[in-house]
Amino acid sequence: MTHVETELASQPECWRRAAALAEGVRDKLPEPGERTAVVGCGTSLFMARAYAGLREGAGLGETDAFAASEFPSGRRYDRIVALTRSGTTTEVLSLLADVRGTARTTAITADPGTPVRTAADDLVVLDFADERSVVQTRFATTALTLLRAHLGLHPDTAVADAETALAEPLPAGVTECTQFTFLGRGWTVGLAEEGALKMREAALAWTEAYPAMEYRHGPISITTQGTATWALGPAPEGLEEQVRATGGLWVPGTLDPLAELVRIQRLALALADRRGLDPDSPRHLSRSVILSPSSS
Numbered sequence: 001m002t003h004v005e006t007e008l009a010s011q012p013e014c015w016r017r018a019a020a021l022a023e024g025v026r027d028k029l030p031e032p033g034e035r036t037a038v039v040g041c042g043t044s045l046f047m048a049r050a051y052a053g054l055r056e057g058a059g060l061g062e063t064d065a066f067a068a069s070e071f072p073s074g075r076r077y078d079r080i081v082a083l084t085r086s087g088t089t090t091e092v093l094s095l096l097a098d099v100r101g102t103a104r105t106t107a108i109t110a111d112p113g114t115p116v117r118t119a120a121d122d123l124v125v126l127d128f129a130d131e132r133s134v135v136q137t138r139f140a141t142t143a144l145t146l147l148r149a150h151l152g153l154h155p156d157t158a159v160a161d162a163e164t165a166l167a168e169p170l171p172a173g174v175t176e177c178t179q180f181t182f183l184g185r186g187w188t189v190g191l192a193e194e195g196a197l198k199m200r201e202a203a204l205a206w207t208e209a210y211p212a213m214e215y216r217h218g219p220i221s222i223t224t225q226g227t228a229t230w231a232l233g234p235a236p237e238g239l240e241e242q243v244r245a246t247g248g249l250w251v252p253g254t255l256d257p258l259a260e261l262v263r264i265q266r267l268a269l270a271l272a273d274r275r276g277l278d279p280d281s282p283r284h285l286s287r288s289v290i291l292s293p294s295s296s
Helices: 003-009 011-028 043-057 090-099 138-150 157-167 188-203 239-246 257-274
Strands: 036-040 063-067 079-084 104-109 122-125 179-184 206-211 227-231 249-251
Touching: 003 011, 003 257, 011 122, 011 138, 011 157, 036 043, 036 090, 043 063, 043 079, 043 138, 043 188, 079 090, 090 104, 104 138, 138 157, 138 257, 157 257, 179 188, 179 257, 188 206, 188 257, 227 239, 239 249
Parallel strands: 036 063, 036 079, 079 104, 104 122, 179 206, 179 227, 227 249
Antiparallel strands: none
16 A cells, blocks of 8 residues: 555544544634634645634634734734644745734644744644655644644544445545546635645646536536536535536535545545656655755
8 A cells, every 4th residue: 555545544533532622622722712823735725724714604713814824914813823734834834933922823743853843933843643645634624623623513324434435445436537626615625726726736636626616606617527516515405416417427425524635635546646746746846845055
């Protein structure tokens, strides 16, 4: 098995551990009412967007998500949360240095022995979800599980749904498709974006992601026989019928949305295998982006 296959399959147990950890790190995470920004790069950015949607949607405080390189320097927050699996990403470390003393900062990482340890005021370590893979799977979903549990929004069914996502066959016909669109609503828009990224990274697939209500405003024009449209969570009324009318494959979100992401991770690996690609060595990618001064 590849590293990414092994790590993908370990997610249910990682989620259990993250949910159990949440109460013990409560003082390191945003309190209700705190104005909060969440930052990350790549996969961590999409998890940040999902968390921001969950927290603000639950009425627990204004919550924004940014790529670490695009953080608005003039905007003030009570708390800044940085998601960084490696703890070495240049843009994250630079941002934490820039905001020191202006807001309380928390880093969520898999490796406490990296520069992020001293860059942030508080550190939450998910070393049990660390990965050898370039392509993130379990760290991202485990970090979001921790944050969902901290918000009181981690459902009892999530882990069981993840186990189902790993055990059941992929949706019929989906591996035959050549183009994939992932749709979300609210917090699951970030998950849709991450699903599309996984497919690009591991399988070099043509993928897109949109808020589900926006899909009708142009993107549905590419949908036809041989394409798949996958919903993470409930879809807007009538959208399934519209997609089926184009000849495209409709994949409903029947599991917890985070478990749907696990199904998409499996699809990415299945397509990589069909195309003779090694998901442990994705094209042009490295495990952490560390820029030299002349590159940043």
